[in-house]
Amino acid sequence: MDLFDDLPEPTQTAGEASVQKTCPSPLEDRGSKRKRDAPDDDEVVEEQKLEEKKVCKGVPILKGYVAARRGEREEMQDAHILLSDMKTCLSTLPTTVSRLAYFAVFDGHGGARASRFAAEHLHHTLALKFPKETENLDKLVKKCLLDTFRQTDEDFLKKASSQKPAWKDGSTATCMLVVDDMVYVANLGDSRAVLCRMEQEMQGGERKCVTLALSKEHNPTIYEERMRIQRAGGTVRDGRVLGVLEVSRSIGDGQYKRIGVISTPDLRRCQLTPNDRFIILGCDGLFKVFSAEDAVKYVLNVLQNGSVERKEGQTEEEGHYEAACQRLANEAVRRGCADNVTVILVSVSF
Template identity: 30%
Template sequence: MGAFLDKPRTEKHNLHDEGNGLRYGLSSMQGWRVEMEDAHTAVLGLPAPGMTDWSFFAVYDGHAGSKVANYCSKHLLEHIMSASLGTHGPPAGPDGSTGDPPALAPPTVENIKTGIRTGFLKIDEHMRSFSDLRNGMDRSGSTAVGILMSPEHFFFVNCGDSRGVLYRNSNVCFSTLDHKPCNPRERERIQNAGGSVMIQRVNGSLAVSRALGDYDYKCVDGKGPTEQLVSPEPEVYEMVRAPIQDQFIVLACDGIWDVMTNEELCEFVKSRLEVSDDLERVCNEVVDTCLHKGSRDNMSVVLVCLPNAPKVSEEAVRKDAELNKYMESRVEEMLSRPGEEGFPDLVAVMRSLSTDIGMPPLPPGGGLASKRSVIEAVYNRLNPYREEDGNGAELEYHW
């Protein structure tokens, strides 16, 4: 849970698709962690009569293992739908099997809001029956942040410290609230359950106060599931869609939010959408930039673009190309005149560029970190003495 690699793993998992009047892209990367514990869900068109124009997206940030996150990514939606639609039938078992299709009832806004909450509590109760989770052989847990989208409404859902934001009318108009142990409401519940908050963690250990799984923190006698040290209860936020103003939605784990604010991330995404309509590329730039800003965690981001999302601009493309060309020429200049100690290392190159007052404007929110790959490509091409063995990797990534 706290172990790190000597060098980050930067291979990425990507997906993209479009439908229901929206496009989405996603990217996830292991980074410095010894294990990839994040998971995600992306569904265009829900498998229920009358709900083919609904969509669901979610990010799950696992900890102490990946089992809970992976199971929720496959089955949380069915628990939510079962509760929201008034269906009856057995939930999926550990092997993913289900019973016969249940009868359906038409959803209402209140059905959905109640169903989301019930679905979280039900899947948490259901996973507890798995022998390795019940017997303590697997102590994993997971946050969950998601959005259920109907043609008229957004239902943002959050349990833990992953976060979802809505960018509307060129502003961050909504953000879910992180569930941290030091929040007064969360602290009160923890203390009422006999626990404590130390170093901003539940009993000095767990950094989130709500999560799925984490059954070591859910065994206080006489307390219900939402009264335990760690609660599986989500907060549900309903919003009426504004088709003319709504631009995009970002869901991401704390590996992203640790190094970017809501405004920084959204402004960065906006600037990248003006340069490229490839949503996988935009999401990859987000996780790479967060890595170069110093994130040490797994990183996952889902970007959902609505019809009024920023479009590619010829001027933005031109300015981005000019910026890249300027940085390439500056790196070439630095490497063409080695000093007394030889060629400057990459850290020195980055530091020099960070104080360059003649540089064209950098991408908002991303800064120089968002151009690390451009700089590194030129540096590696021109420096014949660069090391290939990964020595100093951490220093390079935290220049």
């Protein structure tokens, strides 16, 4: 059974790629084509077909914005990363893939070491494991993401157990990988990702906003999660594993791994369309005081109404997205969220 939970498919796509940031520690870029001596006609035709295929695909422009607030906590335990161009992290990239982007938010608990480790290392492991071929790409990307989360968890637990005293940190993870116009979201815990899609009303009415969930929450009150924990010898009290841990899947949390807390993410896949406006990735600090629909409507209101101050070099649209991201995080704190709040807002345009 395919682990992907597919969202509604689009009817058309069109657009170009955009670069915002590059990999913080890129591997050497060896993906460029090498010169060949006197290519024959068949090779020229195949290359032309490949370029035509890339153009026809339609690659949306993605730009990421982030806002992080410590709230009333003594320490900022959230971490995040925005890579509008992840190609620089890969030594080779399948020839049919035009663009690779990666955005992720990590909500730490018991300390900030697990979330920071995941933010620093998960995308590098993902780059090393990314498929080198395009046949059955969806299946290969799924395996790549599952392997990457397992490896990241194992690497952190190995480092955590080698410390004296051993680290007991853990972290949620909501990671969005964009391959051309296809979005793959892998998540653990209670951080979330939601998509704003504008759909036409019947009989030629105005377009309405539809909020699509791109992630699935994992907490021990969910039947399947609780059963797994109990089968492994753990207990759930007051909605928490052993009465302590609020999530049932995470990176780290070594002391809970033997009683059913796992690092296997849920995976969802969604093809972007010209009707899509933006994606919100946020930790539970945001969604404790905002429903997914309310968060999307709040962002839309900022985008559609009023003037905003722009940073030097920003377009008016970029200024609105920046303001929407910052105001959403501020509003979460104003509404009484005492937790850390991290918001990543990714604009989508074709």
